[in-house]
Amino acid sequence: MKVQNATSYILLSDKLNSLIHSLQQAGYQVIGPVIVDQTIIYDHINSADDLPQGWTDEQDKGRYRLKRRQDSAYFGFNVGPNSWKKYLQLPRRQVWNAQKTADGIHIEPVNSAITPLAFLGIRSCELHAIAIQDRVFLSGEYHNEDYKQRRQSIFTVAVNCTQAAATCFCTSMNTGPAVSLPCDLEITEIINDNEHYFLLRCGSEKGELILQQLPVTPATSEHHQQQKAAISQAEEQMSAGPRMFDSSDLQALLYRNYESPLWSDIAERCLSCANCTLVCPTCFCSSVEDTTDLSGDHAERWEQWDSCFTADFSYIHGGSVRPDTRSRYRQWMTHKLATWHEQFNTSGCVGCGRCVAWCPVGIDITEEVIRFQKADSS
Amino acid sequence: MIPDIFYVQRRIEEYPGTFTLHIKKKEAHPRLSFQPGQFNMLYAFGAGEVPISMSGSVYNTSVYIHTIRTLGQVTQALEQLREGDQLGVRGPFGKGWPVGKTAGKTVLLIAGGLGLAPLRPLVYSLLDKNSAATDVRLFYGAKSQPEMLYSVELKHWEQQLTLQTSVDMATPGWQSNVGAVTHLLTATKIDPENSIAFICGPEIMMRFAIQELIKKNLPRASIYLSMERNMKCAIGHCGHCQWGPAFICKDGPVFCYQEIYPWFHRQEV
Incomplete structure (x- = not known):
C-alpha cells in the first residue's frame, strides 16, 4: 500500500x-x-x-x-x-x-x-x-x-x-x-x-x-x-529500580574524585579481564599486529579490538603507564563517563547494562557511580 | 592509512644504541611539510610501527630526519637499516611547538636526554634568519658526555645561542656542570613577561623544570612540553595514547602547560 x-x-x-x-x-x-x-x-x-x-x-x-x-x-x-x-x-x-x-x-x-x-x-x-x-x-x-x-x-x-x-x-x-x-x-x-x-x-x-x-x-x-x-x-x-541516577554531573563528579580511595576498593574486586570493554557497544580501542611469513618477504598488518585493561595497552619503554587494576578501572570508568565528554561532546555510556551483566565478579558501574555520588556529598 | 615508502639516505650513529636516519621518499615527490614538534609513524618491515619525532629542519625539504633510541622490537629493526634500505612512513601527525609565539621573546629550550631530538627542529627555526625571537637559551642535560646528541652541532649552536649543559655522571675531560639539568634553571635569571619555555625529556625531569619555571613566575601559558604515550594509529582512533581527556597523537604531543597542568601532576593517568 x-x-x-x-x-x-x-x-x-x-x-x-x-x-x-x-x-x-x-x-x-x-x-x-x-x-x-x-x-x-x-x-x-x-x-x-x-x-x-x-x-x-x-x-x-x-x-x-x-x-x-x-x-x-x-x-x-x-x-x-x-x-x-x-x-x-x-x-x-x-x-x-x-x-x-x-x-x-x-x-x-x-x-x-x-x-x-x-x-x-x-x-x-x-x-x-x-x-x-x-x-x-x-x-x-x-x-x-x-x-x-x-x-x-x-x-x-x-x-x-x-x-x-x-x-x-x-x-x-x-x-x-x-x-x-x-x-x-x-x-x-x-x-x-x-x-x-x-x-x-x-x-x-x-x-x-x-x-x-x-x-x-x-x-x-x-x-x-x-x-x-x-x-x-x-x-x-x-x-x-536501583539503577536510576542523575547522570548530568558525572564528569565533574569523577574529576573531583580522581584520587578517591574508592578506586582501590573497586580494584580489589576487578579482575582486569576486559569483559566490560568487549561487550560495551561504544568502547572503540584497537591495536595492530604486524606479522611476517616464514620467508620474511611477506608482511601483514591486522587491526583488532583492544582493551584498556591489559598491561600492554599503556606500555611504553620502562613499563605500563597504568600498572595496576586501580589505574585501569579508573581510566575505563573516567573515560566512559567523564573524559568522553571533552573528547566527543557526549557520554561514552548508553546505559545498556552489558558491562554489569558480563562482569564475572558483578561489578556494577551504576552502583559505583552511586557510591561516588554518596561519598562526594557526605 | 597506508605508509609511503622512504629509503635511508644517510645513517648517523649518535652513540651506541642511538642513531639518526635521514630518510627520503622513494618516489620523486617531495616530503610533506611539518611543524617542529610533530612526529611520524615509522614502519619497519614486518616488525611494526613506532611514533618518532621530527628532528630535522623544516627548511630541509628533501628529507625527514629522525633520531631513534633502540628500545623495543621495532626500533631494533629500524637500527638494522642501512643506507638505501627502505621503511614505511605515515605522517606528519600531531600539534607541534608554537614557533609563532617566540617573536620578541627569550626562548628557553630545556632538554633531557633524547628530549633534545624533538627540540632540534625548533633550534633550527629559531636560528634561522626569519626568526623573530630575541634570545635563545638551550639547557641540555644528558647522562654523560658520550651520550650527548648532536655533539658537533652543539659546538656550532654555541656561537649563536646560550648553551648550558649538565651531565648526571662526569667522564674524564668533562668541564661543565654535573647534576640534573633543572639545577641550571635555578641559577638562571628569567624575565617572566618576555620569556617562553619549551621542555622535552623524561616526565620527572619536565616536572622539576616546570617547578623551577613557576618559581621564577613564568606563567603557565608560557610553558610548553612534549608528551609521550603508547601509540598505534596516530589519528585518534585506537585509544592507546589517551592521557586524561587528551589524545597525545592529535591534541599533542606538544601541550601548553596551562591547558593540562591538572593532569600533568597526576600519576598513572
Missing part, C-alpha cells in the same frame, strides 16, 4: 517474514537476534523462525540466563553480549599486505567487499552507541574508511523496548527505552489477550520503500495507546 511518512502501520506478527524478505529483496543481508550457546547474540537470519521467539533474558550483576516467556514475543528480551559494533568496527580485520621485492617494499591496502546489512531489532541505546562511535571514527580530521563504508550501507529496523532487564539503565543515560534517534524503520511489538502485532513507522526514504511492500494496515489511536503503555512499562521498571 502507499504509505505516508508520519503515519504508523500495523503488521500482524505472522507477517514478520514479509519484512525480512523485503529487506533481502532490497539486497540486504539481515542480521538479527538468534540464540547461540544459551545467549541471544546477533547473527545472520533467513526468516522469522531464526528469531528467539518466546524467549527472554534474565540479567543481573554477573548474571545472564535465558528463560521461556509466557507468550510468543519475538523481541521480548533486552541486550546480550554482542553489540552491532562487531559489524561496523570489525573485531579483527586485515589492514594491509606488504611485500619485499628486489626493488624494495610495496604496501597494498586490503579493501574487503562490504555487503549491505540490515540490523533487525536494534534498540534505542544501541542507536545511541552507533552515534557515539560515529563521533569517534567519522568526526575528526581522519576518518576510519572501513567503518565509514560499513556504516553507510546499513539499514536499521529499531525496536522500542517494552520491558527492561534488571541491568538496563537507559533512562539514567537518556538514551531510551523509546527509539530516540533516526532509524529507517521503527517497530513496536504488542501482545495482548487477542492480538500480536507490530506497530511500524518509517524514518527514512529507504524505510518507506520497504514499508510500501509490506501487508500493513493503518494504525488506530488505540494501537498508539497500547504502544505508549508498553514503552511506559519499560520506563517504569527502570525508574523503580
